[in-house]
Amino acid sequence: MPDLLIELFSEEIPARMQKRAAEDLKRLVTDGLVEAGLTYGGAAGFSTPRRLTLAIEGLLAESPATREERKGPRTDAPEKALEGFLRSTGLSKDQLEARDDKKGQVWFAVIAREGRPASEIIAEVLEAAIRNFPWPKSMRWGAGTLKWVRPLHSVLCILSDEAGASIVDFEIEGIRAGDTTHGHRFMAPDPIRVTGFDDYDAKLKSAFVVLSAEDRAETIWHDATQMAFAQGLDVVEDKGLLAEVAGLVEWPVALMGAIGADFLELPAEVLQTSMKEHQKFFSVKDKQGRITHFVTVANRETADSGATILAGNQKVLSARLADAKFFWENDLRVASVDITSWTDQLANVTFHNKLGSVQERIKRISKLAREIAPLVGADADEAQTAALIAKADLSSEMVYEFPELQGIMGEYYAQKAELSDEIAAVAREHYQPLGPSDDVPSAPLSVAVALADKIDTLTGFWAIDEKPTGSKDPFALRRAALGVIRLVLDGKHRLGLAKLIEAANEIAGPRDGRLADVSDLNGFINDRLKVYLRDKGIRFDVIDAALAMPNADDLTLLVKRAEALQTFLGTEDGENLTQGFKRAHNILKQAEEKDGVEYSYGPDPKLAEGPVEVALFKALDAVEALIARAMKGDDFGAAMAAMATLRGPVDAFFEDVQVNAENAILRRNRLNLLHRISATCLGVADLTRIDG
Amino acid sequence: MAAVERPTSFQEIILRLQAYWAAKGCAILQPYDMEVGAGTFHPATTLRALGSKSWAAAYVQPSRRPTDGRYGENPNRLQHYCQYQVLIKPSPPDLQALYLGSLEAIGIDMALHDIRFVEDDWESPTLGAWGLGWEVWCDGMEVSQFTYFQQVGGHDCKPVSGELTYGLERLAMYVLGVDHVMDMPFNDPSASIALTYGDIFKQTEQEYSRWNFDVADTDVLLQHFKDAEAECARILAAEDIDPKTAKRIVMAHPAYDQCIKASHVFNLLDARGVISVTERQAYIGRVRALAKACADAFVTTEAAGALV
Numbered sequence A: 001m002p003d004l005l006i007e008l009f010s011e012e013i014p015a016r017m018q019k020r021a022a023e024d025l026k027r028l029v030t031d032g033l034v035e036a037g038l039t040y041g042g043a044a045g046f047s048t049p050r051r052l053t054l055a056i057e058g059l060l061a062e063s064p065a066t067r068e069e070r071k072g073p074r075t076d077a078p079e080k081a082l083e084g085f086l087r088s089t090g091l092s093k094d095q096l097e098a099r100d101d102k103k104g105q106v107w108f109a110v111i112a113r114e115g116r117p118a119s120e121i122i123a124e125v126l127e128a129a130i131r132n133f134p135w136p137k138s139m140r141w142g143a144g145t146l147k148w149v150r151p152l153h154s155v156l157c158i159l160s161d162e163a164g165a166s167i168v169d170f171e172i173e174g175i176r177a178g179d180t181t182h183g184h185r186f187m188a189p190d191p192i193r194v195t196g197f198d199d200y201d202a203k204l205k206s207a208f209v210v211l212s213a214e215d216r217a218e219t220i221w222h223d224a225t226q227m228a229f230a231q232g233l234d235v236v237e238d239k240g241l242l243a244e245v246a247g248l249v250e251w252p253v254a255l256m257g258a259i260g261a262d263f264l265e266l267p268a269e270v271l272q273t274s275m276k277e278h279q280k281f282f283s284v285k286d287k288q289g290r291i292t293h294f295v296t297v298a299n300r301e302t303a304d305s306g307a308t309i310l311a312g313n314q315k316v317l318s319a320r321l322a323d324a325k326f327f328w329e330n331d332l333r334v335a336s337v338d339i340t341s342w343t344d345q346l347a348n349v350t351f352h353n354k355l356g357s358v359q360e361r362i363k364r365i366s367k368l369a370r371e372i373a374p375l376v377g378a379d380a381d382e383a384q385t386a387a388l389i390a391k392a393d394l395s396s397e398m399v400y401e402f403p404e405l406q407g408i409m410g411e412y413y414a415q416k417a418e419l420s421d422e423i424a425a426v427a428r429e430h431y432q433p434l435g436p437s438d439d440v441p442s443a444p445l446s447v448a449v450a451l452a453d454k455i456d457t458l459t460g461f462w463a464i465d466e467k468p469t470g471s472k473d474p475f476a477l478r479r480a481a482l483g484v485i486r487l488v489l490d491g492k493h494r495l496g497l498a499k500l501i502e503a504a505n506e507i508a509g510p511r512d513g514r515l516a517d518v519s520d521l522n523g524f525i526n527d528r529l530k531v532y533l534r535d536k537g538i539r540f541d542v543i544d545a546a547l548a549m550p551n552a553d554d555l556t557l558l559v560k561r562a563e564a565l566q567t568f569l570g571t572e573d574g575e576n577l578t579q580g581f582k583r584a585h586n587i588l589k590q591a592e593e594k595d596g597v598e599y600s601y602g603p604d605p606k607l608a609e610g611p612v613e614v615a616l617f618k619a620l621d622a623v624e625a626l627i628a629r630a631m632k633g634d635d636f637g638a639a640m641a642a643m644a645t646l647r648g649p650v651d652a653f654f655e656d657v658q659v660n661a662e663n664a665i666l667r668r669n670r671l672n673l674l675h676r677i678s679a680t681c682l683g684v685a686d687l688t689r690i691d692g
Numbered sequence B: 001m002a003a004v005e006r007p008t009s010f011q012e013i014i015l016r017l018q019a020y021w022a023a024k025g026c027a028i029l030q031p032y033d034m035e036v037g038a039g040t041f042h043p044a045t046t047l048r049a050l051g052s053k054s055w056a057a058a059y060v061q062p063s064r065r066p067t068d069g070r071y072g073e074n075p076n077r078l079q080h081y082c083q084y085q086v087l088i089k090p091s092p093p094d095l096q097a098l099y100l101g102s103l104e105a106i107g108i109d110m111a112l113h114d115i116r117f118v119e120d121d122w123e124s125p126t127l128g129a130w131g132l133g134w135e136v137w138c139d140g141m142e143v144s145q146f147t148y149f150q151q152v153g154g155h156d157c158k159p160v161s162g163e164l165t166y167g168l169e170r171l172a173m174y175v176l177g178v179d180h181v182m183d184m185p186f187n188d189p190s191a192s193i194a195l196t197y198g199d200i201f202k203q204t205e206q207e208y209s210r211w212n213f214d215v216a217d218t219d220v221l222l223q224h225f226k227d228a229e230a231e232c233a234r235i236l237a238a239e240d241i242d243p244k245t246a247k248r249i250v251m252a253h254p255a256y257d258q259c260i261k262a263s264h265v266f267n268l269l270d271a272r273g274v275i276s277v278t279e280r281q282a283y284i285g286r287v288r289a290l291a292k293a294c295a296d297a298f299v300t301t302e303a304a305g306a307l308v
Helices: A015-033 A079-089 A117-131 A197-206 A213-230 A239-246 A269-279 A305-339 A340-348 A358-376 A380-390 A397-401 A409-416 A422-428 A444-463 A477-490 A498-509 A516-535 A542-548 A554-571 A570-593 A610-632 A636-644 A645-658 A664-682 B008-021 B095-105 B168-176 B197-215 B219-235 B252-271 B278-297
Strands: A003-010 A041-046 A051-057 A064-074 A097-101 A104-113 A152-160 A162-165 A180-184 A189-192 A253-258 A281-286 A289-297 A349-354 B053-066 B080-089 B114-118 B122-124 B129-138 B143-154 B162-166
Touching: A003 A117, A003 A197, A003 A477, A015 A041, A015 A051, A015 A064, A015 A117, A015 A213, A015 A239, A015 B114, A041 A213, A051 A197, A064 A079, A079 A104, A079 A570, A117 A289, A152 A180, A213 A239, A213 A253, A213 A289, A213 A397, A253 A305, A269 A281, A269 A289, A269 A305, A269 A409, A289 A305, A305 A340, A305 A397, A305 A409, A305 B143, A340 A380, A340 A516, A340 B168, A349 A358, A358 A380, A358 A444, A358 A498, A380 A409, A380 A444, A397 A409, A422 A444, A444 A477, A444 A498, A444 A516, A477 A516, A477 A554, A477 A636, A498 A516, A516 A542, A516 A554, A542 A554, A554 A570, A554 A636, A570 A636, A570 A645, A570 A664, A610 A636, A610 A645, A610 A664, A664 B197, B008 B053, B008 B080, B008 B095, B008 B168, B080 B168, B080 B197, B095 B114, B095 B143, B095 B162, B143 B168, B162 B168, B219 B252, B219 B278, B252 B278
Parallel strands: none
Antiparallel strands: A003 A051, A003 A152, A041 A051, A064 A104, A097 A104, A152 A162, A180 A189, A253 A289, A281 A289, B053 B080, B080 B162, B114 B129, B122 B129, B129 B143, B143 B162
């Protein structure tokens, strides 16, 4: 069985698109081949800055012949039905066969397809793959109409077996498939003829092209860490950067250089960000953790072992860092004189056209942070001060240049402004958590401002009706809601979210005449909470049961309740009591419906007949007292443990006692007793919502 | 390949680029005689990228970015600088090789340097234009923008133009090994009257920095903006047929001059700090509307290959 090799050779493909493109090429081509009946043994996709490559092993040399029978309409069916059938089969009426069926004569179509040679199928599939390629952005060039990520120069497409290689007859927009490729743009630009994948891979390597992106990344990382190690240094790991750099070179050559002494005082984050964003350098730190060197990755070897390249890169770095140093020194000057002037400047920056300027938002957050502070153990005045400077760095030159340093610079600048370390840390920490895996701040001041920030965001966008829909969440409101949840739960803070949303509403006032719908926003947060708790192993029905209880917007309380309930349901007593509860509840509901009354009067213990019923009354008295005490201290575990002891008496009651007694007084008393069981349980958890 | 002898001055680099692109068949044009923010604004690029007619032009374009003024102190930031611009339509299949040849022509030895094409998609909100391409790096420094124009003034580019933009000062500083732009030899450093870049531009950088940032009359500028906008619309509203000659004369270029003017006035207002963030978008939108109207007019003309 032959092997297939395809290479699409173009001008430089953006690094961020290469990996996905190699996968897409593999998927589009193999799917197309299989659909046409060409199965294969294995397939692998590769990418470099200038090529997408697909190697397929053990492909069928031709597609198998197929024969398909399709049953059509009855021979006496209306003409319309027959026409539709002919259209769908692509046959004419005289090609159909009439056969006897249970209900009379029916038309049958026999569609036979001849096997086709692989090369013919490949040409069709490849053309479709190229024309429908899902590039994130594609373009035209010259006078042509074909779209590709950058101009496509050549297509290599060969089938090879023991007998040798043959070029697949294929042409797209004037580009005819061949059996040649090119090596490195500068080091080996001449055409290279290849006979199969192994030959191709080996010849590219000797023409200074490493085909596999993983191999290139490995070489870069290996060489960089070795060079650093030799000088007693460490390369700062950055997988994203490594993948990107591997997509910028075909022949990686790592070079290490020193950062000028003038720049070593810059914060590590600034050095790292500037080097990474502008120049795609890796940062290298010394044993004290200071960033002192960099590694750049060139795309070629040179006679001077990279000396010219390294010197050039060092020069560019110095110019960049001189800019950064200029920003840093200017910013420090402003911060030391009056850091709040930066907040005032944010009056000119629109946060959202319906939600005012960033400065207005900061003022709202500071007011809300005051209200939240006592609930999370922070000082209200300090929380207000911290909120007012937390976003000041958005006006700084450094953050203008590197937006990703927001908060980080804020902390440095707040320290320079001689604010306390706790207040300074708020600048960095109030943005957290930035994602599901990001840290959650624990310092009370940071928690207060972080919560105020997120609640203001949510309340604002709810008021102007810009809620997330489907996969669209342009203002990252789901992330904000999850942030609120994690901040509250991680710190075990006791606060009612509804009240805080109301407070945020009050502080902001109506927008376009509207306030945020508190219960709708609470529901949104609860939906995020369900997902969050389910990931932590808490059952959906348990969360629902907990949400149905009062004060469910106190998330810490809610989770405590849910966890206790899940533990309770995991015990034998708990499971059985839940069944007993449901039985009591159902009998009661049926009776109430039938009788048209509510049996909610207290049952009279004097009417209890026999020891089992008496025991249930006694058990209820004892358990209710225990539950009341436990619930007062929010000790759900104890309350549920007490509730679980009802299992024996309740089971025995259903075993021995007839609820629907003939004596109407006894019956009524027993129904009232069931109500008491039900109410006692419902006071602890809404067991009606538990599945099973 | 033999390494080319290194140039010794800023002007030699320009002259070599001119000679190189002339040899490759480009018409060497003169800079446009108006204040523009970048070489792309020259009608030889903006308008000629539209329509079906083939085109090949190269030119130096002095450009102004008032907000980048640093009184001549910053080693590589200037409010007035030069771009070298090449536009070829349709983009030839060997444009990358042609471009690399131009770097060799100015003395960059490909065997010693690391040249890279790094993704950088170009978009000009004021021109309603975008294209895909790269910034070209030489040893980690951006030396050019390389763009395949896809749309200009809201019109699809068919055929597609290939555009090359070289930041001349930065590129020359690198090739000449100069650290501060003002120290760069402008003419032959061994000439009897040797001039540096600073001899020619240091004082003007100071003067314009002061004017741009603090002195330009914002009320007058605001009025200029409105006037240019109104004049552009008035020109384009004129009948296609000129009553005097009885010929069809669509005045796309005079109208486009007003668009250029509005764009530069906007940049000046921006430098004076009188445009808020929200207003910014609105101003950019107004300039874009002018650029689109000019493009709409140009594509109906003979220069765009329209059948008149």
